[in-house]
Amino acid sequence: MAEPATRDETFPLTRTCPFAPPPAYEELRDAGPVQRVRLQSGQEAWAVTRLEDVRQMLTDPRFSSDRFNPGFPVLFRSGRPQRRSNFTPSLINMDPPEHGAARREVVGEFTVKRMKALQPRIQQIVDEHIDAILAGPKPADLVSALSLPVPSLVICELLGVPYADHDFFQVRSSTLLNREADPETRTQAVDELQEYLDRLVSTKEADPTDDLLGRQILKQREEHGEVAHDELVSMAFLLLIAGHETTANMISLGTVALLENPDQLAIIKNDPGKTLDAVEELLRYFTIAEFATSRVATEDVEIGGQLIREGEGVLGLSYSGNRDEAAFENADELDLERGARHHVAFGFGPHQCLGQNLARMELQIVFDTLFRRIPELKLAAPVDQLPFKHDSSIFGLYCLPVTW
Template sequence: MTDVEETTATLPLARKCPFSPPPEYETLREESPISRVGLPSGQTAWALTRLEDIREMLSSPHFSSDRRNPSFPLLVARPVRSEDDSFRPSLIGMDPPEHSQARRDVVGEFTVKRMKALQPRIQQIVDEHIDALLAGPKPADLVQALSLPVPSLVICELLGVPYADHDFFQSCSSRMLNREVSPEERQTAFEGLRNYLDDLVTKKEANATEDDLLGRQILKQRESGEADHGELVGLAFLLLIAGHETTANMISLGTVTLLENPDQLAKIKADPDKTLAAIEELLRVFTIAESATSRFATADVEIGGTLIRAGEGVIGLSNAGNHDPAGFENPDTFDIERGARHHVAFGFGVHQCLGQNLARLELQIVFDTLFRRVPGIRIAVPVDELPFKHDSTIYGLHALPVTW
C-alpha cells in the first residue's frame, strides 16, 4: 500500500440520519470524488463516490477481490489468523478464472425459474410467522418475529442446513459483522462457523441427495470428477451468512421506511405490482452492504482521471454512488416509482450478488403479505429511539418494536 501524507477522511463514516448516507459522502463527491482515506486496519485506500467511477472499477479486470491479500482494504481491524489457515475463499473472495468456474457451477440454483419454484414455500413460511405474530403479545419485535427467521429458514432449507442450529450461526455472523468486536472474538466466531459447516459438508458427502443445494453440488462435483470439499465449505459459509443477514435487515429497514412514508405505502397497497419497484428503491436508498465493493489494484489503472497504482486498495462507496445526482435525479427522495435498477446495492460486474433474485422474491412476499394481513401495523416507539446497526458492516436494525 502506497503511503500518503494526507487523507480526506477515515472510514467508516457514521450515518447522521438512519435513512441517508453519511453527509460527508456528498462533500467528498463534490470536492474530492476519488480521494485517499484512512481505514481501521491502519491502511490507506482510494475511496470512490461517483456512480460512474464505482461501476467502472467493479467491471475492470485489474482489480482483485482476494481478501487474503494484505493489500485488500478492510473496514474493520485485520483479523487474527489462526495456525489453521486452510479455509478456501468463497465466491466473494475469488478472482477470474477461478471465480468464473465456481460461479457457473452454482448460478443455476438462483435463476428466476428456480426462484419461482420456491415461491409457494416462501409464502408458507411468511404466513406461518405472521400467524404467530398476530397470535402473540403486543408490542412485538418484528426482527425476531419475521425479519430474521424468514430468510434464515429459507436459506437453511435451500442449502440443507438444520434450522435448529439458527441461534448458533446467527450469533457467529452477528459477531463477525460487528465492527466493535475485537479481532480475536471475530476470528473465534469465524472459526466456529467454519468448523460447523466443515462438519456439515462432511456429513452430506457421506450421504448426498438432490434435496438441497449442497447435496446437488456434491453430486455434480462427483459426476465431473472434480470434488472440492474446501470450495463447498466456502460456498456454504458465504450463502448462509449473506442469505439471511442482508435480507433480514432489508425487511426491517423497508418496513420502517414504508410506514414512515404512508403515501408511498398506499401505492403498494393499491397496486401490488409496484412492490418490486419499491424494493429497488429501498435497496438503492439503504445500500446496506457497502464494503462488498472493496478491491485492490493488480496493475496501474486510471479511474475517473486518477491513477491508481498496483497494490493500492480501492473502496467503492456504493451508498455514495447510489445517491449520486448524476445517476439519480433527486437522489435523497424516496420514490418507489423512480424505476432505477442501475444502482449498485447488489454490486456490479462479475461479482454482482448471486442471490439477488432470491432476495427480491423474499422481500416482495414479505411486504405484500405483511401490509395486507396486518394493515394497522405501526412502529411502537419513536423512530429516533430505534436501535439502528451503526456498529455493523451490514446496516440494519437490532430490533423493531411494532404494534397493530
C-alpha cells in the same frame, strides 16, 4: 497532476441518520470522483464516489477481490485476516479465472426459474410467521418475529442446513459482522462455523439430500469424479451468512421506511404490481453492505481521471454511488415509482450478488403480505429510539417494536 490530499474523515463513517448516508459523501462527490481517504486501521485508500466510476471499477479485471492481498483496504483496527493453512477461498475472495469457474458451478441454483419454484414455500413461511404475530402480544418485535426467521428458514431449506441450529449460526455470523469484535473472538466464530459446516457437508457426502449442497455433491461426482469438500464448505459458509443477514436487515429497514412514508406505502398497498420497483428503490436507498465493493489494484489503472497505482486499495462507495445525483434525480428522496435498477446495492460485474433474485422475491413477498394482512401496522417506538446497527458491517436493526 498532483494527487489530492488525504481527506480528514476516517472511514468507515457512521450514518448519523438511518435514512441517509454520512453527510461527507456529498462533499466527497463534489470534491472529485476519486478521493484519498484514511481508514480506521491506519491504512490509506482511494474512495470512488460516483456511480459510473464504481460500476467501471467493479467490471475492471485490474481490481482484485483478494482480501489477503497486502494492499486490500482493511477498514478496522482488528487488522487483516490471516490466511491459515486450511484456508479455502470463497467466491467473495476469488479473482479470474478461478472465480468464474467456481461461480458457474453454483449459479444454476439461483436462476429466476428456480427462485419462482420456491415462491409458494416462501409465501407459506411468511404467512405462518404473520399468523404468529397476530396471535401474539402487542407490541411485537418484527426482527425476531419476521425479519430474521423468514430468510433464515429459506436459506436453511435451500442449502440443506437444519433450521434447529439457527441460533448457533446467527450468533456467530453476528459476531463476524460486528466491527467492534476483537480478532480472537472473530477467529473463534469463523472456526466454529467452519467446523459445523465441515461436519454437515461430510454427512451429505455420505447421503446426498435434495438441497443445494446435496445437488452440488452429486453434480461434482458426475462431472469431476470427486467432491471438492473444502470448496463446498467455503461456499456454504458464504451463502449461509449472506443469505439471511442481508435480507433480514432489509425487511426491517424497509418496513421502517414505509411506515415513516405513508404516501409511499400507499403506492404498494393500492397496486402490489409496483412492489418489485419498491424493493429496488429500498435497496438503493439503504445500500446496507456498502463496503463489499472494496478492491485492490493489481496494476496501474485510471478511474475518474485519477491514477491508482498497483497495490493501492480502493473503496467503491456504493452508498455514495446510489445517492449520486448524476445517476438518480432527487437521489436522497425515497421514490418507490423511480423504476431505476442500475443501482449497485447488489454490487456489479462478475461479483454481483449471487442470491439477488432470491432476496428480491423474499422482500416482495414479505412487504406485500405484511401490509395486506396487518394494514394498521405502525411503529411502537420513535425512530430515533430504535437500535440501529451502527457497529455492524451490514446496516440494519437489532429489534423493531411494532403494533397495530
